[in-house]
Amino acid sequence: MRQFLFLVFSIVSAGLHLATAQTAGQQLWSQAVVHDVYLQFHQLSYLDTLSTNYTADVYTVCDLTIDGQVLSNSGAKYKGNSSYNNPGPKKSFKLDLNEFVSGQEYDGIKKFNLNNGFKDPSFLREKLMLDFLVSHDIAAPRCSYARVFVNGTYWGLYTLVEEVNNDFCDRWFGSSSGNRFKGDPSGDLRWYGSSPNLYYNRYELDNNETANDWSDLIRLIDKINNSGTAFHDSLAAMLDTWPYFRHWAADNLFANLDSYIGSGHNYFIYHESVSDQFEWIHWDVNEAFGNFQQQLSLAQIKTLSWDYISNATGRPLCQRVLGDPGYRSDYIQALCLVSEDFSNTYFDPIIDSIVPIIRPFVYADSMKTFSNQQFEDNVVADISITSPMGTQWIAGIKSFIQDRGSNIRSQLSSLGCIVGVDHSTAGNSKPQLFPNPANSTTFIRWEQPLANPIRVEMLDLSGKMIRISQVQVGVSEYVLSLDDLPAGVYLLRLGSEGTAPTCLPLMITR
Structure with missing residues (x-):
């Protein structure tokens, strides 16, 4: 039974990896590049048409070119609330390749968004958070960058964001x-x-x-x-x-x-x-x-x-x-x-890899809200801006990560949370699961009381996290209640500091 369960998880993991490798949008969102997106409108007063159609919430026909591939008769419309009302022509767009030509797509994608980042001097906020969410299995759109041209004029650097559909x-x-x-x-x-x-x-x-x-x-x-x-x-x-x-x-x-x-x-x-x-x-x-x-x-x-x-x-x-x-x-x-x-150790290498790629396109963006110097400064430090409402401070990306991360770790420590502990079982004896298969309850047992805290994660066969709990130092037996879970095969992943995680398959019967 144990060998069979491990085989099941191995097959499922391989299947999930294959599905990921074949996911639509790989060209748009899995490469460290800035894409070229050209919008060509044929209406004489196309900016007025876009504004009128924004109010009516309808698409305007245009010829769209993505990295050299022409997608004629695509749909484009302005999007957003505050991002639309900001002064200047650099508005956010929603693009629908399928609006006027049924089945038209690029890289398996029919619809996506171009966001203008009008309140972000660093051009990093949306990209960093969305990438973090996706990489931590929190459902969110994928994000990359695009330099956008409208009727041949460089309109600026945008984030290219997946549509939720x-x-x-x-x-x-x-x-x-x-x-x-x-x-x-x-x-x-x-x-x-x-x-x-x-x-x-x-x-x-x-x-x-x-x-x-x-x-x-x-x-x-x-x-x-x-x-x-x-x-x-x-x-x-x-x-x-x-x-x-x-x-x-x-x-x-x-x-x-x-x-x-x-x-x-x-x-x-x-x-x-x-x-x-x-x-x-x-x-x-x-x-x-x-x-x-x-x-x-x-x-x-x-x-x-x-x-x-x-x-x-x-x-x-x-x-x-x-x-x-x-x-x-x-x-x-x-x-x-x-x-x-959420640390500079995690984020700084990512930031330092992105900034040199986008820098020339930020500098060339004459329609952006902030200056080139504000872009450079805000990557690392808080900056102040003057507006009709007075002086406003905008958090620097690296400085925010340092200050916020330090503060939240202090808060969580007072709540008994162990922050920064790897998923592993160092210093603890090998765990055993009994009974397995189980019905309403199973026990995780260690031969010796735990020398280090253990994090217990339960995942289903799709890889979705079902629950998480922590077992404290000194415990030798931990009870898992299973009454609220349907019958099936699950994976328990046990971690503490020092070595690789221990994975235990669990079958629930009814």
């Missing part, structure tokens, strides 16, 4: 048929009543528009707000909670406050049809690293509390999670885990 959901969750809601313009998840029309102006149904069935979203909001003492189990039945806690942890860590924990929007939730649970998806992180400050000082941003919510009663999901001891502990563990790589 059916293809995205298929890649992350293995399905796309369920409802996908965007938490815009004000997706606070508060209860306003059972009628769908009470939510139409707060959320967007991003697919399945013909059916227009909002009942699943309303059930989720009902459970969040009205489940009383049954909140824990009610939420677990409808929301994939562990991934959500990691999303929340990332927003806190990066001080990404133009999100649910701050402004109350900029996310998607997808109703995955197999698990019948909602999955959280990150969106629009261009003001990460403390650039959306909500009237907080930069010092307050860098020392943001681990449980920060801008408006507790207005963010019932966070409020109720923090009021539930089990979920509160899970969120702390998620923040502990996600924060391990």
Whole structure:
């Protein structure tokens, strides 16, 4: 049985690797290059047409060229809110290659976004956070860079960001048929009543528009707000909670406050049809690293509390999670885990590899908001700018990572979190799992009491993290409750400092 289980995991891992290797968008998002994107409009007053069509939310036809490949009769439209209203012609775009030519695509991709980074002197915020999320298995769009030309004129350096659509959901969750809601313009998840029309102006149904069935979203909001003492189990039945806690942890860590924990929007939730649970998806992180400050000082941003919510009663999901001891502990563990790589040791080599690549295109961008010197300075240090509202400080990327990382590690230490510990079992005896197969309970046993703390991660066959817990020094037996998990094969990954992780397969029977 043990050999069979290891074979199962080996086959699944190989299959996942193969699927990743064949993923659409590899050329757009898996190469350390700045892409060339040309938009050619044939309307006489194409900028006026784009502005008019922005209000109407319709695409304007254009000829699109990506790295030399021509895609005629593609669709382009302005996008964004504050990024659109910033002065100057450098607006953000949404491109749909399939809007006017059915089936047209590039590198397997039919739709993507070009974001103007108008509030980011460093041109790094969106790229760094999205790459971090994706590399840490937190559902988010992929991101690269493009130098964009409009009717032959260099329009500037943009981030080229993946669209959250059916293809995205298929890649992350293995399905796309369920409802996908965007938490815009004000997706606070508060209860306003059972009628769908009470939510139409707060959320967007991003697919399945013909059916227009909002009942699943309303059930989720009902459970969040009205489940009383049954909140824990009610939420677990409808929301994939562990991934959500990691999303929340990332927003806190990066001080990404133009999100649910701050402004109350900029996310998607997808109703995955197999698990019948909602999955959280990150969106629009261009003001990460403390650039959306909500009237907080930069010092307050860098020392943001681990449980920060801008408006507790207005963010019932966070409020109720923090009021539930089990979920509160899970969120702390998620923040502990996600924060391990939030360090200059992790980020500085990445930053130092990106900046030389984008520098010439930043310098050549005459439509950018900030100067070349502000770009250089903000990569490493806080800068001040003068606006009609007075002096404003913008966090430097490297300095923010240093200051925020140090502060959050101090906060987490007081909560019993072990930050910066590798997944390994050094100093501890070899663990055993009994019984296995198991039904409702299994035990992890060590011959000797633990000399070092152990992190226990449980993953399903898709590689999705199911739960995480920590076992403290001195423990020799740890109980795992399995009642809430369906029958199947799982992987337990045990880690402490010093050696490679120990992986134990577990079969749950019913």
